Amino acid sequence: MIRLLVIGGFLGAGKTTLVNRLLAHADRKIAVLVNDFGAVAVDAALIAAADATSITLANGCVCCSIGDDFGAALERVAAGKPELVIVEASGVADPWRIAQLALIEPGFELGPLVVLADAADLPRLQADRAVGDVVRGQLSYADIVVLTKTDIAGAALAGSRAAVAAIRPQAHVIEAGNLAASGGDVALADLDFAVPRARARFMAEAAHPFRTWTWRDARPFDRGALRGLLGSLPASVLRIKGFCGLDDDEGDWLLQYAAERWAFTRAGDAPERALVVIGTEAMDQPALEADFAAALR
Amino acid sequence: MTAVRVFKARRVVTMDPALPEATHVAVREGRILGAGGAELLGFYPGAAEDGRFADRVIVPGFVEGHCHAVEGMVWRLPYLGYFDRAMPAGGTAPGARTLAEALARLRSLEAALAPDQPLLVWGFDPIYYEGPRLHRRDLDAISPSRPIVVSHASGHIINVNSVVLERAGFSADSNLDGLVRDADGLTGELMGPPAMQRATRVAGGGGLMSRLDEEGLRAFARQASRVGITTATDLQRKLDAEMVAMMRRVTGAADFPVRLVAALGAREYSLADGVARAGELLGTGTGKLHFGIVKLTLDGSIQGFTGRLRWPGYHNGAANGMWYIAPSELEGIVEAYLRAGAQIHIHTNGDEASEAAIGALENVLARCPRPEHRTTLQHCQMADAAQFRRMAALGMAANLFVNHIYYWGEQHAALTAGPARAPRMNATATARREGVPVAIHSDAPVTPLGPLFSMWCAVNRLTSRGRVFGAGERLSVAAALHAVTLGPAWTLRLDHAVGSIAPGKFADFTVLEEDPFLVPPERLREIAVHATVLAGEVFHA
Numbered sequence: 096m097i098r099l100l101v102i103g104g105f106l107g108a109g110k111t112t113l114v115n116r117l118l119a120h121a122d123r124k125i126a127v128l129v130n131d132f133g134a135v136a137v138d139a140a141l142i143a144a145a146d147a148t149s150i151t152l153a154n155g156c157v158c159c160s161i162g163d164d165f166g167a168a169l170e171r172v173a174a175g176k177p178e179l180v181i182v183e184a185s186g187v188a189d190p191w192r193i194a195q196l197a198l199i200e201p202g203f204e205l206g207p208l209v210v211l212a213d214a215a216d217l218p219r220l221q222a223d224r225a226v227g228d229v230v231r232g233q234l235s236y237a238d239i240v241v242l243t244k245t246d247i248a249g250a251a252l253a254g255s256r257a258a259v260a261a262i263r264p265q266a267h268v269i270e271a272g273n274l275a276a277s278g279g280d281v282a283l284a285d286l287d288f289a290v291p292r293a294r295a296r297f298m299a300e301a302a303h304p305f306r307t308w309t310w311r312d313a314r315p316f317d318r319g320a321l322r323g324l325l326g327s328l329p330a331s332v333l334r335i336k337g338f339c340g341l342d343d344d345e346g347d348w349l350l351q352y353a354a355e356r357w358a359f360t361r362a363g364d365a366p367e368r369a370l371v372v373i374g375t376e377a378m379d380q381p382a383l384e385a386d387f388a389a390a391l392r
Numbered sequence: 393m394t395a396v397r398v399f400k401a402r403r404v405v406t407m408d409p410a411l412p413e414a415t416h417v418a419v420r421e422g423r424i425l426g427a428g429g430a431e432l433l434g435f436y437p438g439a440a441e442d443g444r445f446a447d448r449v450i451v452p453g454f455v456e457g458h459c460h461a462v463e464g465m466v467w468r469l470p471y472l473g474y475f476d477r478a479m480p481a482g483g484t485a486p487g488a489r490t491l492a493e494a495l496a497r498l499r500s501l502e503a504a505l506a507p508d509q510p511l512l513v514w515g516f517d518p519i520y521y522e523g524p525r526l527h528r529r530d531l532d533a534i535s536p537s538r539p540i541v542v543s544h545a546s547g548h549i550i551n552v553n554s555v556v557l558e559r560a561g562f563s564a565d566s567n568l569d570g571l572v573r574d575a576d577g578l579t580g581e582l583m584g585p586p587a588m589q590r591a592t593r594v595a596g597g598g599g600l601m602s603r604l605d606e607e608g609l610r611a612f613a614r615q616a617s618r619v620g621i622t623t624a625t626d627l628q629r630k631l632d633a634e635m636v637a638m639m640r641r642v643t644g645a646a647d648f649p650v651r652l653v654a655a656l657g658a659r660e661y662s663l664a665d666g667v668a669r670a671g672e673l674l675g676t677g678t679g680k681l682h683f684g685i686v687k688l689t690l691d692g693s694i695q696g697f698t699g700r701l702r703w704p705g706y707h708n709g710a711a712n713g714m715w716y717i718a719p720s721e722l723e724g725i726v727e728a729y730l731r732a733g734a735q736i737h738i739h740t741n742g743d744e745a746s747e748a749a750i751g752a753l754e755n756v757l758a759r760c761p762r763p764e765h766r767t768t769l770q771h772c773q774m775a776d777a778a779q780f781r782r783m784a785a786l787g788m789a790a791n792l793f794v795n796h797i798y799y800w801g802e803q804h805a806a807l808t809a810g811p812a813r814a815p816r817m818n819a820t821a822t823a824r825r826e827g828v829p830v831a832i833h834s835d836a837p838v839t840p841l842g843p844l845f846s847m848w849c850a851v852n853r854l855t856s857r858g859r860v861f862g863a864g865e866r867l868s869v870a871a872a873l874h875a876v877t878l879g880p881a882w883t884l885r886l887d888h889a890v891g892s893i894a895p896g897k898f899a900d901f902t903v904l905e906e907d908p909f910l911v912p913p914e915r916l917r918e919i920a921v922h923a924t925v926l927a928g929e930v931f932h933a
């Protein structure tokens with residue numbers, strides 16, 4: 096499975112800066128998909144080859160323009176077998192719309208939805224008559240919110256924290272200072288549910304913000320009951336991912352759930368029937384286990 | 393070539409206030425010497441009278457200020473719309489008046505296909521059909537195995553059969569945005585680009601209309617010519633070297649019947665590349681191929697609920713639409729293109745988008761004055777008197793989408809703008825009164841090409857159910873004719889060359905079977921186009 100990381104956020108939040116940094120410091124093979132090819136400013140020394148729709152870097156990473164069909168672009172980059180695909184959503188796009196596609200795109204698994212916000216400007220922007228709804232919409236499904244420019248935000252920082260807490264209380268908030276400054280403020284490892292802590296600067300400072308547990312029961316679910324369960328999960332559940340059986344079918348099924356949207360698709364032979372559940376600290380594992388058990392055939 | 397030809401007509405409507413009416417028009421070297429009476433023949437020794445239009449009415453060649461050359465390509469797929477629609481190859485594609493009729497047509501199309509071909513159709517318009525919506529089961533009954541994709545007229549929805557759903561990985565167990573469902577799972581109706589693109593791709597129809605080709609451009613021009621257009625726009629195009637070379641070659645042919653204005657689509661480029669390309673293209677046009685316009689798209693469409701509306705928003709409570717360009721970045725984009733010498737056309741459907749465009753231009757002009765900028769808002773469907781006043785003060789033009797009144801007026805009243813605002817949409821009379829140069833358009837292939845039809849819309853303002861929407865916004869026939877000739881010519885910076893019958897201009901005429909000033913206004917759209925004349929050459933409709 097190729098991991099898909101969607102990075103959204105309004106214009107000026109620092110998306111391109113972050114993407115450029117992640118590319119330059121890549122420790123694995125990354126493919127980046129962007130809308131506006133011209134805005135990508137990869138260090139010229141890193142570029143191995145470039146044409147009208149893609150730039151290949153010396154470290155094996157590639158940066159491609161999305162063009163008219165996002166799905167087709169995903170297929171194209173998947174052919175290069177990257178470990179991770181990063182999508183930089185446009186500044187006015189709804190990143191959640193893009194992220195959902197990964198729930199059914201064969202071969203992809205959806206990482207956390209990362210949304211950047213300019214801490215110096217968020218209080219004003221989210222109340223703006225013309226774009227406030229866009230800004231709030233972008234934040235409203237985020238798993239991780241990166242507040243940028245916290246070093247110069249001054250009094251606006253408190254307002255930005257409050258805005259994120261009001262719009263998306265489940266989100267883990269990273270306060271990232273100046274992304275362009277040296278030191279690699281936000282590393283790829285920070286933008287993950289499950290963190291190899293040594294590499295994650297922010298995780299080292301704070302307790303891990305996400306909770307994870309695994310449902311291991313090979314018995315099949317009742318399909319209707321499982322749909323009902325997925326339709327009524329508490330907001331503290333951010334992701335479910337894994338393989339399960341269904342009562343009306345012999346085979347294994349791949350289930351992916353993210354923020355009230357979900358899909359299960361037929362899987363080949365699953366290594367093991369198990370569902371990984373990721374949520375916030377508020378996630379009530381015993382209650383959820385009871386709900387899962389009740390949905391078994 | 394110095395021969396003088398004098399066309400004789402029942403009446404020549406010149407749109408030239410110095411001589412509004414004539415019976416003859418003299419032409420030499422593809423340009424107009426002048427209009428007048430029979431005495432013209434005496435002015436030019438050796439002049440030959442051409443009497444073939446003696447019984448007909450000559451008006452300035454129509455200028456379609458907002459359409460797309462893809463009109464010439466959509467016909468490669470069968471049409472499944474509600475309304476009858478003229479085809480570029482000649483003849484009329486009949487509309488399907490009921491869902492049953494539409495399904496019957498799909499059945500016969502399916503029967504004629506080779507086994508491995510998908511069935512793709514366009515123009516489906518279910519808002520006119522009573523009863524249940526098209527369901528995947530209906531399409532499965534036509535073929536359970538061949539992919540079927542039915543694209544809606546709005547461009548924002550498709551219907552597919554179960555094979556396509558299965559290949560796309562969409563099922564009752566995909567609870568994702570954009571997949572319409574009922575108690576039985578998915579209905580096969582898909583909304584929004586991600587789901588639509590995926591389904592079209594797996595059906596085998598991806599990339600079908602990706603790039604304008606020679607035959608498409610010729611078909612577009614034929615279609616335009618047939619409805620009386622002599623200057624047509626392709627208002628959003630990636631103008632790379634290869635495309636420009638193709639356009640130059642095709643438009644340069646003597647039998648290419650229209651002048652083409654190709655607008656650079658800003659969204660096809662990064663800002664720096666777009667500005668550079670716009671600069672390169674300046675001054676490289678010919679008499680039949682014009683550059684210099686940059687098209688920006690600010691919001692979506694009102695009927696697709698993606699246009700940006702001011703308070704109180706969508707009548708049915710739908711969330712406000714989307715920005716394709718953030719208002720805050722618009723100013724920088726407008727300034728960069730203005731400084732590069734381009735003329736800017738901005739797509740704004742909703743009034744919040746128009747407001748943002750006006751505000752951005754106001755700020756830019758304060759530091760970068762361009763007296764002849766002629767920035768034009770395209771569609772500008774919900775602008776009110778106050779916005780038009782600001783536009784007039786800033787020197788902006790409005791190309792209003794009057795065809796919407798007929799095609800979507802009822803839907804706007806019921807769902808989008810609501811009953812109070814819908815009749816005020818496309819406020820042609822208000823725009824004129826407030827001093828804004830006005831054009832009207834089809835946005836083909838969104839609605840059919842046809843300046844006489846657009847005139848009919850502006851003059852009558854009738855919805856598809858026959859209700860008058862905004863009686864106070866109706867235009868006179870003269871004003872409507874202006875809005876399909878000199879009006880759009882001004883927005884294209886071509887008013888010195890086309891749009892009226894005056895000395896020195898191109899000899900571009902539209903020859904009508906009946907006089908638009910004499911037929912009852914409700915019959916305007918039925919007037920037949922007999923021929924067009926481009927640079928003095930006759931093209932029969």
Ligand SMILES: [Zn+2]
Nearest residue numbers: 458460627835
């Ligand atoms: Zn258009």
